[in-house]
Every structure is written in C-alpha cells, then in structure tokens.
Amino acid sequence: MSTYGTFPGARPRRLRTTPAMRRMVAETRLHPAELILPAFVREGISEPVPISAMPGVVQHTRDTLRKAAVEAREAGVAGIMLFGVPEDAKKDAAGTAGTDPDGILQVAIRDVKAEVGDELVIMSDLCLDEYTDHGHCGVLDSEGRVDNDATLERYAEMAQVQADAGVHVVGPSGMMDGQVGVIRDALDQTGHEDVSVLAYTAKYASAFYGPFREAVGSSLQGDRKTYQQDPANVRESLRELSLDLAEGADMVMVKPALPYLDILAKVAESVDVPVAAYQISGEYAMVEAAAANGWIDRDRAIMESLTGIKRAGANMILTYWATEVARQL
Numbered sequence: 001m002s003t004y005g006t007f008p009g010a011r012p013r014r015l016r017t018t019p020a021m022r023r024m025v026a027e028t029r030l031h032p033a034e035l036i037l038p039a040f041v042r043e044g045i046s047e048p049v050p051i052s053a054m055p056g057v058v059q060h061t062r063d064t065l066r067k068a069a070v071e072a073r074e075a076g077v078a079g080i081m082l083f084g085v086p087e088d089a090k091k092d093a094a095g096t097a098g099t100d101p102d103g104i105l106q107v108a109i110r111d112v113k114a115e116v117g118d119e120l121v122i123m124s125d126l127c128l129d130e131y132t133d134h135g136h137c138g139v140l141d142s143e144g145r146v147d148n149d150a151t152l153e154r155y156a157e158m159a160q161v162q163a164d165a166g167v168h169v170v171g172p173s174g175m176m177d178g179q180v181g182v183i184r185d186a187l188d189q190t191g192h193e194d195v196s197v198l199a200y201t202a203k204y205a206s207a208f209y210g211p212f213r214e215a216v217g218s219s220l221q222g223d224r225k226t227y228q229q230d231p232a233n234v235r236e237s238l239r240e241l242s243l244d245l246a247e248g249a250d251m252v253m254v255k256p257a258l259p260y261l262d263i264l265a266k267v268a269e270s271v272d273v274p275v276a277a278y279q280i281s282g283e284y285a286m287v288e289a290a291a292a293n294g295w296i297d298r299d300r301a302i303m304e305s306l307t308g309i310k311r312a313g314a315n316m317i318l319t320y321w322a323t324e325v326a327r328q329l
Contacts, residue, residue: 027311028307028310028311029310030303030306030307030310030325030329031329032075032076032077032078032325032326032329033076033077033078034078034310034314034315034316034317035077035078035316035317035319035322035325035326036077036078036079036080036081036121036123036276036316036317036318036319036322037068037072037077037079037080037081037318037319037320037322037323038080038081038083038278038318038319038320038322039060039065039068039069039080039081039082039083040057040058040059040060040083040084040085041059041060041061041062041065041082041083041084041085041104041105041108042059042060042061042085042104043084043085043086043087043090043104044087045059045061046061047061048060048061048064051211053210053211053281053285054211054281054284054285054288054320055288055292056288056320057284057320059085062107062108062111065082065108065111065112066111066112066115068080068323069112069115069116069120070115070116071323072120072322072323072326073116073119073120075322075323075326075327076326076329077120077322077323077326078120078121078316079120079121079122079123079168079169079316080112080120080121080122080123081123081124081125081171081318082105082108082109082112082122082123082124082125082167083105083125083130084097084098084103084104084105084106084108084125084130084131085104085130086103086104086130086131090103090131091131091132091133092131092132092133093132093133093134093139093140094128094132094139094154095128095129095130095131095132095139095154096131097131098127098128098130098131098154098158099154099157099158099161100161101161101164101165103131103161105124105125105130105162105165106161106162106164106165107165109122109124109162109165109166109167110165110166113165113166113167118168121168121169122166122167122168122169123167123168123169123170123171123198124162124165124167124169124170124171125171125173126155126158126159126162126170126171126172126173126174126183127158127172127173127174128151128154128155128158128174129174136224137151137173137174137175137176137224137227138150138151138154138174138176138227139151139154145226146176146226146227148176148177148178148227149178151174151176152176152178152179152182153182155172155174155176155179155182155183155186156182156183156185156186157186158170159172159183159186159187159192159195160186160187160190160192163187163190163192163195164190164192167195168195168196169195169196169197169198169250169251170183170187170195170196170197170198171197171198171199171200171253172197172199172200173200173203173255174200174227175200175203175224175227175228175229176227177243178247179199180197180199180243180244180247180248180249181246181247181248183197184197184247184248196250196251197248197249197250197251198249198250198251198252198253198276199244199249199251199252199253200253200255201237201240201241201244201249201252201253201254201267202229202237202240202241202252202253202254202255202260202263202267203228203229203253203255204228204229204230204231204255204256204259204260205223205224205225205228205229205230205231206228206231206255206256206259206280206282207282208256208259208280208281208282208283209256209280209281209282210281210282210285211281211282211284211285231259234262234263234266237254237263237266237267238266238267238270241267241270241271245271245273249273250273250274251273251274251275251276251316252267252271252273252274252275252276253275253276253277253278253318254267254275254276254277254278254314255277255278255280256278256279256280256282256283257277257278257279257280257283257309257314257317258279258283258305258308258309261308261309261312262312264277264309264312264313264314265312265313267313268312268313268314268315269313274315274316275313275314275315275316276314276315276316276317276318277309277312277314277316277317277318278317278318279305279306279309279317279318279319279320279321281320283305284319284320284321287301287302287305299328302321302324302325303325303328306319306321306325
C-alpha cells in the first residue's frame, strides 16, 4: 500500500545519515586560505615567552617569529598579523617606538618579508597602544583624554614606516575618527599605493580582550570606552562602516567575533569588499581553559566556533589557531 503523503513526508535527517553525506551537503566550508595568524614579537628576549592566559601562544623572538611565519605558509595560511612588543624603557607618551624605522614591529616586518616574501600576506597592527606608557591607542591631551586628530598624525607616520618595511596590509585598530582616510593619504603620498588598508571598522570595547593585554605587555590605565564601540549598539557599526568605505578601506573587520556575529552578518550583507573577523584572545582562552578542565571537546569547539564565524559572513578569520586548523583542513 502506498504511504505517499503520510506523516512525516519530509525527512531532513536523510541528509545527515553518514559523514560522507553531511560533508557533501555542507553549506559552509573552512579553508586554510581564509585564515590569518596573529603573532606577537617581543624586543629584547632570547627565548619565546609563554602567555599564561593563552596556552600555546607566545611572545616570539625574532627567530621564532620567522619560523612561525614559515610554518603558517607551509600550512596554507593566508596571512600573518604582526604585533610588536617593545621594551618597557622605550615606551613614552607619544609611542615613538611605533614610528622608529628600527622599532621592533618594523624590524619584524622586514624579518618576515625576508623569510617568506610575497607567499604570505604580511599584515601589521597600526596602533600606538603597545608603545605608549599610558597604554592608550593615541596621544593624550592636557586633560588626559585621547586626542583624536593629534593621534591621526602619528598614525600617518606609522603607516609610512610600516609600508617602508615591506608590509602588504596595515590594520588601523585604534578606532580614531578619520583614521582610514588619513592613512590612505599617507600611503599614497609616499609611494605605497599598493599597500592595502584593513579597517578595524567595528571594534567593540570588549571584556574579552583581557589576555591580549598580557600578550602585548599593555600599560593601559583606565579603559577605551570613549573611542571603541559600545557593545549595546548596532547602527553605530553600520555608520562606522560607511565612513571607512568612503575613506578608502580595502577590507573591513568586526572584532571580537563570536559575541558580535549579528554585527558581522549585517556588515557582510552590506558591502562588496572582503570582510574579516577577529577571534580574539578571550575567545581563545575560554575554549582552551574549558578543554583543559575536560568540560568541552577542544577540537570540535575550535572548528565549530570558526565555522560559525564563517557562516555569519566572514571571508577571512584572524585566529590564534590558524596554523593548527590549516593543517587539519
């Protein structure tokens, strides 16, 4: 007797029956070429320094950074985002180590460029927070507030020295108004028209940055709520997006990733440029800590979190697991 039309006629579970079936119908796929490895290089050390809140992540020496870049390239990772950690004695109110051609970040860019050339996209953090003695992302005015326009002048200088060192992409992360336009002009006026700008378009004042403070040896006093975005706001991100695009951003970013997947999805739906998301230190630390306690399956949690970011619309994902995941893929 025919059972046509009997309940249930539609059985979506048929497409979940085997690993091969699930793989065939998967709507979202990760690829190594979508992954970017954030890496820290510290001045004045002879051995890598483990970051206690981020098991498996270190502050690199110049030599171990070169090795990490080669490993990332061999695994098929797309790029590496470099953060410099200067000696404490070199920090000052203006963050001058950040614009010193021989500062740690510029030296690291040259090191990595010499090691991997154009086979890995070399990106650099364009911000003052690692280099200021007060830990803010810009210079301060007489009342201790971050001076937006004075900071832009410093960013223009940073863009030039990072480009002179050989970087492919600069990543302005300070959330100063007008930063993308000023940096674009500085690059173009110094013969660096081919250097791309990855705008930190929606960077929220997040509690999940905690471990990163240790990673870069932050000297932050206070918080960054007056210039990073309020976690309560959505429209604000879309306004920032329109401004960054108008100023010449080649790519845009949402940071953090997992707590802001709704923002990521809205941004991805709104633009015709590549969209990045940064799976930040706190996201990494939570998975590693829970896995170390036996509370979650580490490998599955890593892949699930990255798949969620990709599914929300990211074309590129900055993740501290980039090389490990690329090897598995």
